[in-house]
Amino acid sequence: MANYSYFKFRKRFDFNPHPYELGNFMVFNKKIESNFFFNKLFEIQENEHIPFFIFHQQFFLLKHPGEEKQFLTYVLEVVQDRINYYKRQDVYKDAERTLFNLSVLKSFQSALDEINIWNLNKSLEVLLANKEIEIASYKQEIELLKEKLKTAAIYNADTKIRLIEGKLPVLVDLIQQIQKLTLPDGRKLTKSQSQSAWYKMIAKYFQNGEKDISLETIRNYFPANKETTLIKGSEVAESDKLFTININPLNSTSQKSVL
Template identity: 30%
Template sequence: MRHKERYTSSHALNFQNKFHLSRFGEYLQSIDEWNLGRSPAEIIAEKEGQIKILKEQLQRLMDDRREAEKLETDYPINIASGYVLTVVDLFKKIETLKVGDKELVFSQMPITWAKMICRYFQEDGEPIKLDRVRRYYPRDPSKPSGGSSAIPSENQHFNIVPAKRRAS
């Protein structure tokens, strides 16, 4: 661009035009799908950087997957036929246990218990459906919704009581 006199009356208009042209150039670069405004070396360098980042991300994900697979099992715990709700009742009772004034176990979301039961337990060799267990774990136990239920009394076979302290 040739040199423009800065003290003329059209200087403000020239400055504004330069600004609009530079913004338009930035816009064109942002939609340049075919990389027409860049050299092959720039394109290759950018792509190599992206490949490096993706390889590092892939390695992290593969490491995370290996760690997660260590916890997986092909042998879930089998519950006798008809006693799934008894096991659910036991977990509900475990949720309420306290050691001193602290909760023994705590889950931010109650559905975690239902997912754990469905993932690691089976009933008579068959998977347990999440929808069957979910209704016993309402989102807010203090305000159960219409879709939630209490464990029927005929499935409440056990009580968990604290052990008596033994003299040392």
């Protein structure tokens, strides 16, 4: 790893280099490549930090494919070393420049944290802080779910409506009739985008005798496509069609439904 060249330098006597290439048209000592790297970093704008990093990363990966982690590790290390260097300086000798460089380095370091998927060089305190943020977010989601459950519980019935055992198809027939009812003005009395609301309502609020109604069983009576042939045993027998729901078309003011 020590012999790696991590950053892209401009070619000698190239007077039109890429703005992120390092060195000048004559001098570029690669033994101190990190110095040139930081000199360029201090020249560019903050919104260029990630493009600058990616430019040199792509150069490195051309020679070392798949070594994204190695490149990021190296950059993070030299950045931290340079931060430590400036922290040791006598700030009064060149306070303005020292503080500026520290600000740029910390900004660059923060930008790299966004792409640091391996949590490289992150202190235990930072990792714990991030974990606490995640936990707080989960707790907030749990509280929201609790509130939703509490609201939903308001609409739950304490007991179910008990049908005479074996007469579930009678109720199914009535529900199917309700779906077809049309008001005197031509509008349908009920509308639903799917059949699930009907069969789930029956399973949730009714019992067949003392037994709960299986969702799988009741679903067979309400296929999504009404042209679909029903599963054998899911067609309401004529003997269970005991009631007929009608609308009196002669009384437009009361519009009473009668059995």
